[in-house]
Amino acid sequence: MSCKLITSDVVLCLDADDHIYKNGYMVVEDDRITEIGYQKDLDSRRKFDETVELGPRLVMPGLVNAHTHSPMTLFRGHVEGHTLFTLDGWFNTIRVLEMKIDSEMIGPGVAVSCAEMIRTGTTTFVDQYFWMDHIYPEVRKSGLRAVLAYGIVELGEETARKRELAAAAAFLESLQDDPLLTGWLGPHAFFVDNSETAMGLEKELADKYKVGFHTHFATGQEENDYCREHYGITAIQQLNKMGFLEYPIIAAHSIGIPLEDLDTVKDKPFTAVFAPSSGMRNAAGIAPLNALRAAGVNVALGTDNVTNNNSYDMFKEMAITGKIMALLERNADAIPTRYILDMATMGGARAIGMEKEIGSLETGKKADLIALDLNEIGWAPFGGQDFYAALVYAVSGYHVRDVMVNGNWLFRDNDWTSMDYLKVRGELEAKHDELMRRIKE
Structure with a gap:
């Protein structure tokens, strides 16, 4: 000992x-x-x-960053002036880049993301992306704690659905006994690019492996529009009807979450992730923070990816949270600083079911x-x-x-003990140059 x-x-x-x-x-x-x-x-x-x-x-x-996409460091600076918060916007910007990458490009992006999070005080992060079998080894080497959600986009296609769900199951199996890494499921967006058929099968996987869901939710009105058209109710109400709200759900952004649904989620294992930098840079808005707080919904803080933030600094995200709330509400005391700190620590811990282990300094905790x-x-x-x-x-x-x-x-004492930052940054620069050559071909 x-x-x-x-x-x-x-x-x-x-x-x-x-x-x-x-x-x-x-x-x-x-x-x-x-x-x-x-x-x-x-x-x-x-x-x-x-x-x-x-x-x-x-x-x-240590801080808990509740919404990231760690490989996307590779794309930083390449989608300026574009929104990623609509399906069209995402397909016409990020997806164009993603179609040119290969598995060998993933590791350096993840390693640099881990380095930036460590350097700025994050000790746990919640990630969602594809290529998870290439992501988790890099996270493991970094020494960080993480919940890694296997990203699923199937767009109603049976072949894609079978392939992605099989890969997700294999990934969840691989992290069963890891002391620092936990596997979750990451449907990119319910009802938008994950069909109800896929969602039902994802729920079966969640049952089998006892895991939660990390998803984008209400970045606009796409989910609600779809559910109102097809079911006559909101997306939250349909998720509740389908039984999803009994599982831990991390709902990144939650900008368009209907206020009428807050009573439905407040007593569920549901977390809204407040990511103000990303919401502002995408001209999409921000979640109704004080309404969520007043209703008793758990709220965590996240940076989103560094393609549209462009930083992992959670202290910066806390400052933006306080300032944007004061501005929008025309109230200098719109949100207490102690609550903002809770969003960045215990809010994230509660989101992943680790509030008894991390998020505060107490005897018996990690x-x-x-x-x-x-x-x-x-x-x-x-x-x-x-x-x-x-x-x-x-x-x-x-x-x-x-x-x-x-x-x-x-x-330790302003120096790395878990990685060679200049080495991993050099590897990222080389892979970035290779990606740019591919795009020009």
């Missing part, structure tokens, strides 16, 4: 009681937190396998944590800062100096 002592000027737990320990410490045994408290209460005679004195750092829970440099520009005057406001509005992911996942350092 490995036993680490970590001391820091501030330990911000983000637990239910909002514990903040100035001059605090934590004890990590193997992969779990076993003690948190004040350094003055620590017995100086105790021995530890490793003592890490972080000094002027703020230690807090040792997933980050440490930000209090000497970096943006904190002064330290004595006048509200920590929650500072984390949401004043700092960025590039204040992060240390990252631990499952008791292992992935980034």
